[in-house]
Amino acid sequence: MTKPAPRITVPEFERLCLEQTPFNELYGFVTEAIGYGSARVRMPANPKFLRPGGTISGPAQMALADFAMYAAVLGAVGNVPMAVTTNLAITFLNKPEPGDLVCDVRLLKIGKRLVMGDAIIHSVGRSEPVSHVTLTYSVPPDRPA
């Protein structure tokens, strides 16, 4: 079974984000890949998001996961308006190194109304995960096929 092609490209997604999401600008997210139901986004190191001890703050990690999920959702359903997060749960596993973070999202269900996926965040060049995230998005049921 071949996977469908992604329904949005990285340049299209980046253009969309410039118009829509203030967090992109705040965090400087770099969208590295979008597939049909998957995405990889990198958050460059930024002293602003460090916590005492040199680790990257939890809210910055959540913003990264939410952004990567948005990319994966649009990769699966196209540029539909009104795709919104309904639930996000994050477990912090290991302190990140003070460098770039990468987030990989895979969708587990692309439903008529709900899209659900999980994400792993890790420090570039390290194998153990920094955090695990589950995310649910609500999408409009009458979107174009």
Added chain:
Amino acid sequence: MTKPAPRITVPEFERLCLEQTPFNELYGFVTEAIGYGSARVRMPANPKFLRPGGTISGPAQMALADFAMYAAVLGAVGNVPMAVTTNLAITFLNKPEPGDLVCDVRLLKIGKRLVMGDAIIHSVGRSEPVSHVTLTYSVPPDRPA
């Protein structure tokens, strides 16, 4: 049964945050109250955190809940180093109004190693909740009694 007095005051907490948490500066959180196992924090309206359509972004809400939880945890255990979030789960319930948000945290368990609580975020002057959050903090077991 009377509740113990909070183990940190609002001014002490604010002083601590100035030293420690870059997110406080970013979001301008106002700590309105800290009790033994509870806290209320307000996030003033800020155009930077608006999403298209005028609603306040999810990551800003998560940062608010995490910050308010930190206040409630320190209200219960005092200023211990190494109190860190291990899990945060947020459900988005209603679009916030484009104004101030208020977050109320109550702790449900103050254990030797784990502190768990939940939070409700709402728009100032509106009764229906904007989001519901559950949070778990890991605290050092050998903290001063």
Added chain:
Amino acid sequence: MTKPAPRITVPEFERLCLEQTPFNELYGFVTEAIGYGSARVRMPANPKFLRPGGTISGPAQMALADFAMYAAVLGAVGNVPMAVTTNLAITFLNKPEPGDLVCDVRLLKIGKRLVMGDAIIHSVGRSEPVSHVTLTYSVPPDRPA
């Protein structure tokens, strides 16, 4: 603002459960109250659900919360077919006593498609919570008003 009357009574709910839910029979749940958006259900002590050390098993607590949520959802939307759990998250806080457990559910959102609530389980006669649960139900959007 007065709360609407519940849209299902306890006897109606119990009759429905006899037809529908095998777990009711398995656990012997007793529905003590149903309001508009709330419910209280008791799980009588049963040696079958004890774990080593005398505590009541996690899955039995989850089944109790799910059942109580179902009562609260039907109390808010009436006896609609196809109301199903989409998400359940439980945090175990304190070991239950080996006796009856009581679960209190409050709904935080009664939406067109999603109903969300949280629940506290405690041992009868004890104030500290045994567990905290958040639950989301999917309900049919075209249900009778």
Added chain:
Amino acid sequence: MTKPAPRITVPEFERLCLEQTPFNELYGFVTEAIGYGSARVRMPANPKFLRPGGTISGPAQMALADFAMYAAVLGAVGNVPMAVTTNLAITFLNKPEPGDLVCDVRLLKIGKRLVMGDAIIHSVGRSEPVSHVTLTYSVPPDRPA
């Protein structure tokens, strides 16, 4: 990097469960594999756990995931007393077929005090997941190395 050998075998685990967990008997779980930080458990079809419409009940799925996590945890830390679930979050993705269910757990962190993993449940012979589960276990910090 080779993975360590599992610290408990399937027959040892099954013997332990006969002594400890009433749910094993109730559900008839079959432990198919235990690795260092992973496990696969099957729940045979049982009319007792069907819901109206032929689907397998949520609490039965939760019990399956909790049991498989227990196997994976013991595969990583050995037969330590007092390994207990602290948090379980399940998202129901697709209605299961009325047949056997299989649950695959992978651990994402094997810490001194907390072990965290996620699980996918699917119907035998079907590729789309029935549910996704995240689980956290508390383990005694002073366990044998």
